[in-house]
Amino acid sequence: MPEFTDLLFYGFAGLALFFGFLCVANPLSRSPVTSAMFLVLTIVSLAGLFILLHAFFLAAIQVLVYAGAVMVLFLFVIMLLDLKEEERRRFRRFTVGVGVVAVGVIAGLLLQTVLKAVPYSQTSTVLAVGATRPLGIILFTQYLLPFELLSLLLLVAMVGVILLTKKELK
Amino acid sequence: MSTKIVDRKPLSFFENSYLPTLMSGLKVTWKHFKKSALQGRPLTMEYPEQKWVVPQGYRGAPYLVKDQEGSTKCVSCQLCEFVCPPKAIRITPPGPNGAPADRRNAEKAPAEFEINMLRCIFCGLCQEVCPEEAIFLQKDYSLTGESREEMVYGKAKLLQMGGTHGGIQKWKHKLEEAEAQEVFPVRTN
């Protein structure tokens, strides 16, 4: 039933956009916790889009890592810091400027990708890439160096955190 | 300083693995599980069916008692009403025109004697203070009723629940002396 899949695509895409909008510019609440929760919903909607592309592994990882772990830590920090003044903050010219630049860069990247993209029916290899085994094989052969470098990056971050927390023990 | 600091022995590797604690926990729980589930000997007493044997000297609900001749011991002195900590006792004295006591050597008997069992704390001060030994804490511990009014026990009910308590009758021998004096020929010289 291709029509049904299309319907699901528009549903998830619409939800992702809607939740994304509410995450950054919620007219009803400026609470950081609410924003974080809408970010979680956006991530879950994106996972739905991945599933529609048959990328089950990516979808599962998306939920597991981003929604399940990263966002919980976010929430954790937000709650511990108790960002009351964040709710009253006004827009400043600098913030808006940085935002526009960031959105512009991402939009440019997106545009480039969309222009280079081939129509959906011709990308049958996508189905294979989305599965766990081919993904693992590619990660450990073709992209081994970037993959390991990324882990190094995480290690550096971790060592930095330990250094910061243990500063007074020197 | 009398405090002696005892060094805590560091845990061995085996103890640190939590395994010995787990094993002893397993042993204890299994012992109790076996006893109550498999052998059917739980400690619980299933109350309405099985009842506890009330020991001697148990302080349950206070009731009024009668003497061995079946007359009210209470003389309406109101000491118990006065001493009662939760103010559970209320005595209505007979008044100047009230009915006389039903025994000969008492001046009066209460017109009404009420104990609110919802307030009573079974402390036993009324029994302690009573000069006539007319009120005793007895073995009832499960008093129930469907309304608050029902839980206020009146004189008739208290006397009926209390039963007879013979024992010492403080003024009995005085009465006998007095009666003997009436019969005895008085010496006239």
Next chain:
Amino acid sequence: MNLFDYLEPTTQFVIFSAIKILIVFGVTMTFVAYAVLAERKISAWIQDRVGPNRTAPPITKFIPILGPMLVRLGIFQPMADGLKFLLKEDFTPAYVRKVYFWLAPAIAVIPAFLTFAVIPFGSTLGNPDNKMVIADLNVGVLYTFGIVSLGVYGIVLAGYAANSKYPFLGGIRSSAQMISYEIAMGMSVVAVFMVVGDLNLGAVVQYQAKHGWMVLHQPLAFAIFLIAAFAETNRLPFDLPESESELVGGYHTEYSSMKFALFFLGEYAAMISASAMMVTLFFGGWTLPFLSEPASSLLVGLLHIAIFIAKLVVLLVVFIWVRWMLPRFRYDQLMDLGWRRFIPLALGNILATALVLAFISP
């Protein structure tokens, strides 16, 4: 059955899936109710008590010997409990954050039930294509972990919504605890999937049917998974998010009535789904050593489901039993256990498994 043959295969699939979902949901709900009863009964026995043995609907009078026996076992107690929860006053304190306060119990209960979607609870029933799993996903276990990790939100939001300190502390504790133990849990399972070579849970069961139960191949992975499951489901000895003696009631301090019951349901459903995962991953799922072929007849199919449920019940009893075996851990001990013992152990287990797979038994 004839009526079904006229329908399109897609429609048939949808109908079968819907029926499976309904049945699995119903059975799980019943299990949750009776897990509560089992908890109360076993706790009572371990503490030399009798446990619930009075609830008797009037109908039991007409059953001769069995009726009073069922009453003594407390079989009708879950109904009374459920009714009580429904009839109690649903109180919302004035100072709570309303939206999250209402949302949190639902978020707490949904992930626990979603996990059952990928668990193969039987081989086939009737038609050989009619597999006894709701969604035969290729990334089965990743799905489970993804859903389980969402379960934290219910508790964190409950703690946040209550807007008072004890629930908040409970929520913070639980989020840290669940994230820590998810890592150990996930790593312990990696070794299992290295041995099997597939992420599909059905494939795991098939592998175990051929090569023996996974608990024999990977005892360390099982131990870590079991203990992490205790932490993930907030069961004793790791029930710090709701430890009564220090946090009043933890994240459900401010909840009452059905909202409280939903947390309760969620906790027990999570316990059941964790047990189901363990049965599937480590105890051969629906197979027994001599009953490992997919069912050829309806009866064998039902027998497979019964085997699965029996294994599940054994693990549930373990969950309940452990509750009385160990006292609650201190929070730093919990973190120490998670980060400094289980994660290195699980990593070492992965390494050892990889070495064995690479050099000894390819």
